[in-house]
Amino acid sequence: MNLYLTFFKTFFKIGLFTLGGGYAMIPIIEKEVVDNYNWIKREDFIDIIAIAQSCPGVLAINMSVFIGYRLKKLPGALVTCLATALPSFIIILLIAMFFHQFEHNKVVEAMFRGIRPAVVALIAVPTFKLAKSANVTLNNCWIPIGCALAIYLMGISPILIILLAGICGYVYGQYIKPTE
Amino acid sequence: MLYLKLFITFFQIGLFGFGGGYGMLSLIQTEVVHNHHWLTTAEFTDIVAISQMTPGPVGINSATYCGYTAAHNAGYGEGMSVLGSVTATTALVLPSLILMILIAKMFLKYMSTTPVQSVLSGLRPAVVGLLGAATLLLLSKENFSTPDINPWQFGISCFLFIATFIGTYFMKINPIKMIVYAAFAGLVLLY
Numbered sequence: 479m480n481l482y483l484t485f486f487k488t489f490f491k492i493g494l495f496t497l498g499g500g501y502a503m504i505p506i507i508e509k510e511v512v513d514n515y516n517w518i519k520r521e522d523f524i525d526i527i528a529i530a531q532s533c534p535g536v537l538a539i540n541m542s543v544f545i546g547y548r549l550k551k552l553p554g555a556l557v558t559c560l561a562t563a564l565p566s567f568i569i570i571l572l573i574a575m576f577f578h579q580f581e582h583n584k585v586v587e588a589m590f591r592g593i594r595p596a597v598v599a600l601i602a603v604p605t606f607k608l609a610k611s612a613n614v615t616l617n618n619c620w621i622p623i624g625c626a627l628a629i630y631l632m633g634i635s636p637i638l639i640i641l642l643a644g645i646c647g648y649v650y651g652q653y654i655k656p657t658e
Numbered sequence: 659m660l661y662l663k664l665f666i667t668f669f670q671i672g673l674f675g676f677g678g679g680y681g682m683l684s685l686i687q688t689e690v691v692h693n694h695h696w697l698t699t700a701e702f703t704d705i706v707a708i709s710q711m712t713p714g715p716v717g718i719n720s721a722t723y724c725g726y727t728a729a730h731n732a733g734y735g736e737g738m739s740v741l742g743s744v745t746a747t748t749a750l751v752l753p754s755l756i757l758m759i760l761i762a763k764m765f766l767k768y769m770s771t772t773p774v775q776s777v778l779s780g781l782r783p784a785v786v787g788l789l790g791a792a793t794l795l796l797l798s799k800e801n802f803s804t805p806d807i808n809p810w811q812f813g814i815s816c817f818l819f820i821a822t823f824i825g826t827y828f829m830k831i832n833p834i835k836m837i838v839y840a841a842f843a844g845l846v847l848l849y
Contacts, residue, residue: 496713503715529761529769532778535754536717537678543758552759559755563747566714567722571743573708574726575736581704585845590704592844593837594801595815597707598793599822600833604680605789607827612782625787629684630794633692636685637674639784647780651772 482557485549488515489542489561496538503538507545517549538562660732661745667694668721668749677785679709679716684792686720691795696728700800710833721750814847 488510496503504527511517518526530540539562546558580586614622625643628634667689675682683706690696697705709719725746729739761769768774799807802815818840825831 494713529766530758531678532769533754533757533761534674534676535672535757536675536682536715536750538715539718539751539754540758543755544762547759547762555755555759559751563714563718563751566712566718567743567747569712569714570708570719570722571726571740573712574723574730574739574743577704577708578727578730584849588849589841589844590700590707591811591848592814592818592840592842593707594700594703595819596822596836596840597703597710598796598801599819600710600826600836601680601683601706601789601796602793602823603827605786605793608677608680608789609786612786614783614786618783621783622787622790625784626790626794629688629788629791636688636788636791637670639788640674640676640781643780643784644777645780648773648777651776651779655776 481550482553484515485546485554485557486561489546489558490565492542493538493562494565503541507538507541511545518545522548660729660734661742663694664725664728664742664745665749668725668746669752671717671721672750672753675717676781677788680789680792681785682717682720684788684795686717686724687792687795690724690728694728696724696731698800699796699798701727703796703801707837710837717750718747721746811848814843818843 492503492506492510496506508520508523512520512523526541526544530537530544533540539559542558542562543555546555548554550557581590609619609622621643625639628639629636671682671685671689675685687699687702691699691702705720705723706716708723709716712719722743725742725744726739728746729742734742802819803811805812822836822840825836826833
């Protein structure tokens with residue numbers, strides 16, 4: 479039981495102290511899980527990052543579930559998953575309850591009129607960063623541009639785009655690339 | 659039935675949300691703003707702003723906030739709105755939980771095989787496109803106003819957009835600082 483409490487505390491702390499989403503969490507998870515507790519070996523940790531990144535879902539949750547499962551099977555996974563999600567859940571819930579009373583406040587409205595365009599830029603920035611790390615070049619940049627326009631102009635569901643991209647990747651890798 | 663819809667929608671988002679929190683944004687936006695009209699574009703942008711300033715993954719933050727707001731906007735009371743939050747957040751996390759356990763349990767050895775890697779290499783550029791679509795969809799009149807309706811606000815918005823982009827991309831300024839600056843600019847210039 480004590481072990482589960484340690485899991486919970488550790489992953490709750492990870493969820494509580496990481497600003498800026500999943501990628502910012504990686505070094506913090508590494509410090510706790512690899513350095514402090516020796517739950518996972520460093521080589522294994524790097525593999526876990528790779529797997530968690532290639533799977534759908536929230537990165538930090540994926541990593542927590544995988545580590546929790548490695549440590550104590552299903553109960554471990556449930557505890558680490560809950561502990562990682564809980565801090566953001568509580569904080570956002572409080573903000574949601576609070577914000578509805580203030581959103582029509584003139585000062586808050588003015589502040590958000592300034593914040594909104596800035597946030598759009600904050601989403602534009604990772605688009606370009608991700609393009610770099612996904613090796614998007616002049617030769618294949620038609621793929622992301624085509625996907626973006628299909629969603630934006632034609633209203634095609636991103637889910638459909640994901641499914642098609644997966645199938646195309648499979649067909650290309652299995653049948654087209656070997657014959658090139 | 660709102661709760662069933664919330665569950666199905668966020669389960670789908672969790673299942674197809676490749677590329678981490680940001681990659682998920684265009685899915686959340688398409689479903690929550692355009693298909694179900696649970697939130698307006700402006701409300702969605704506010705959630706992203708709040709997510710940036712609070713700890714935790716953007717995906718969880720959005721699900722929690724959307725679940726609450728969807729139930730709240732539908733006229734439910736406080737307790738039922740909290741239930742909306744729980745529903746959306748659980749639904750978002752559930753595919754991760756199932757998938758990661760399956761991989762840890764039996765599919766670990768398949769992860770580095772060519773077919774799986776082929777699928778993943780097909781997904782990567784598409785996720786960049788998804789993120790691009792999220793940006794394009796947010797470049798809207800709710801967030802920027804228009805030159806006809808309010809040229810002053812439109813001008814300031816464009817300036818803040820460009821300044822934030824240059825600040826975070828080239829000058830590596832902390833995004834939270836940029837949000838605080840933008841809030842201050844809004845307070846002074848757009849009150």
